[in-house]
Amino acid sequence: MNLYRSKADIESVPGTPILSLKNIKITFGDLTAVNDVSFDIHEREVVGLIGENGAGKSTLLKILAGVYKPNSGTIELAGKSVKFRNPLDSLEAGIGIVHQEQSLFTNLSIAENLEFVGEGKNKSSKIFRFFNWRKARLSAERALEQVGSKLDPRIRVGDLPFIDRQMVEIAKAMKVSTVKVQNPVIILDEPTSLLEVHETDALEREIAKIKEIGSVIFVSHRLDEVMRVCDRIVVLRDGQLVAVKKTSEVTARDLFQLMMGHEKKSEVRSYERRHQGETPKVELRGAGKKGKFSDINLRLVAGEITAIVGTNGSGREEVCKAIYGVDSFDSGSMLVDGKEVRHWSVRTAITQGFGFVPAERKVEGIIGGLSAANNISLIFSDDIKRGLFISPKKNLASAKEWFEEIDIRPRVPSKELEKFSGGNQQKVVLAKWLKSKELSVLILDHPLRGLDPGAAETVNSLIRQAAANETAVLLLGDTMEEVLDIADQIIVMKDGQATGEFDLHVDRPTTLDLLEKMV
């Protein structure tokens, strides 16, 4: 376990780094969030920063962004020690951050976001105190060009697809940090966790573009991606530096092991069909919804995992929501246990044993202000009642069992759920459904979004378990690999139509086979 703890495994690069961290340490009360971390970033270099949730990545980034001040250690820029008193200091020193949660104003245009608000405030786009729209537009165009984007700066940010917003965000970070500095460092904090597979290609090209003028710190949970874009990779675990590796000299498996401190469990999947000729739990016959999708045929069978792959806008999320009853179909029919349903709603779906894990965890999946225990018992609460009334004691006890069973941390079920990390929140969402003894259909919309590999492993094994317990699972995955790894049946959707269907008991499609039908 502590193999790498005592002495980090560091491969360095010759030359003067443009940014270097020396023995950075920061504590919060009793907790040491980052302990004695040192690494360098060189000119025109992409450095990956990986680690589990809670490994100290975000804290480290916040130190670089001037949000936190380290208790000890120094930051050096081009060999000179610097102290950031606030985020502006760090920006002016040429460190631009693209945050995990986007910080753009969606109701304003691209030009306004780049020129008029926040960190990008630019005097040249103003005449006295008034905005000069023409100048702002031109200047915004230049900024976009720099990152290789040809977007019209007059478009409202809210109207852009996610990937383009990410581009604007990067342009904004670049713009500010290149005003005063020759060699900017752009930090991308999990830029791909919300992107669809084909969109990440665009982002990778973007990174290559930034590399022409500066350096990049790339934070991501997707190891394959880190391997593709980074020159070197910094691994953190429990606030400590575990290793700094040249990408050419490690495998994704090594990285996983370094991050987690243990080896990845390799699950040999079986392609054996366990169910045949049964009435499907759910069947769609030519189901459609105007403007979203049409003529979808689908069979969800107990004990099987069906995945739908497709890009953003393929309509697959809408299909899931309609099956769950948050949305509706306006053509075709849906059959549950062989019977056509008429008045369908979330409530009826739940009484029929349906469960849904939404993609927008914070907004749709959890009630952040309620305790974790209350979130677990939100839907099925008979077991925590004494007569007509909730017993807070039973509620906590029942939650505690789930905390133990699927390792939700910290073990404080009375704490508000919003204070838990994403992975633990997702486990609570799953517990809420797994609690039902009659879970017959489980729909999962991007269940691994934003989770570190450890939490993702747990969630995946819970999904497999549910299927093994005769639940019909419908899955929208984040990556092709994830889906190929777990599904029994894959349906490909494009522009609201089903363009392909693979039965993994018979076919062995590759990622490419799937992509071909997606775009």
Next chain:
Amino acid sequence: MGKIKKETESSSRDLRKIWKIFGPAAIYLILFVVVVLRNSNFLTGGGLGISTQVSAAILMVALSQSLVLNIGSIDLSNASLSLFGAIVLAKFLPHTGVMTPLLILVLTTLCGAVNGALVAYTKAPSFALTLGTLGIFQTAALVISKATTVYVDNNDAFLGQLNNITLFSIPLIFYIGALLAIALWAFMRYTTAGRDMTAIGLNETGAIFAGLRIKRIKILAFSLAGFMSGFAGITIISQSGSASPNGLGSDLLLPGIAAAIVGGTSILGGVTNPINVVFGSLIISMIPITSTALGVNAEAQSLIYGIAIITVAAFTLSNAKKSIVK
């Protein structure tokens, strides 16, 4: 991140938690002591009686409001519903006797249910809808009273008892209010319906995805609010023996909201503690008494009232961990 923050702020968070629970009671106590220091007669001469008597009607309306605020809505019509209830009560009490208050509670509960149904089914903002029903209840009150004061000229004695019977100089009606507050607190904590209300107030989208019966729960919350408004109407009659569109109780809306907020209810929904709303109402009724005791002249009373509410709200509601406050 949550873990880290908790460590740094654990001590200040504990303090904040304690303040959240006992803050309103402490503020009331401070105001009370200030008055006693200026005028010791207040302690011996039934100051507690005065303050609880003045706050009784505010308490009922504030409890009504806090139920609605908790689901993320607001009810601007609750005070005018109370007055409407009071006028109907005054009109019928002489004829129908002891049963009348119960009928009034049924009436106002139904009116509340209508508010709730409007909010649940039209999905328009409760602010606008209840502004509408406020006008309707007001008109109904005017029509029934023929725009004059309605005196209870028969059967008035037994409702008067609610105000006249006292224990430790606190009137019975205030005890009833406090008991209702405790009942509501238990309802919030020990029933799924109460918890669902809080869930809706915290995150309505999440509640929809969890399959909670949103419409039913909203109508229930507004109905309970109507029920509490009915109690406010009964309080008015028990205290004045009459009701008029411009008399006692015609200006309960804003004090009701203020008391709910000062009592720790979040205007954004999802946070309320009915027991602290009791102290919220006591504080609201105590502010004018305190400023008089401090010798503030009559013209400046509203100024002091305003400043006091701002101060108390800043202290009891300030939520440093939330960066966004509306």
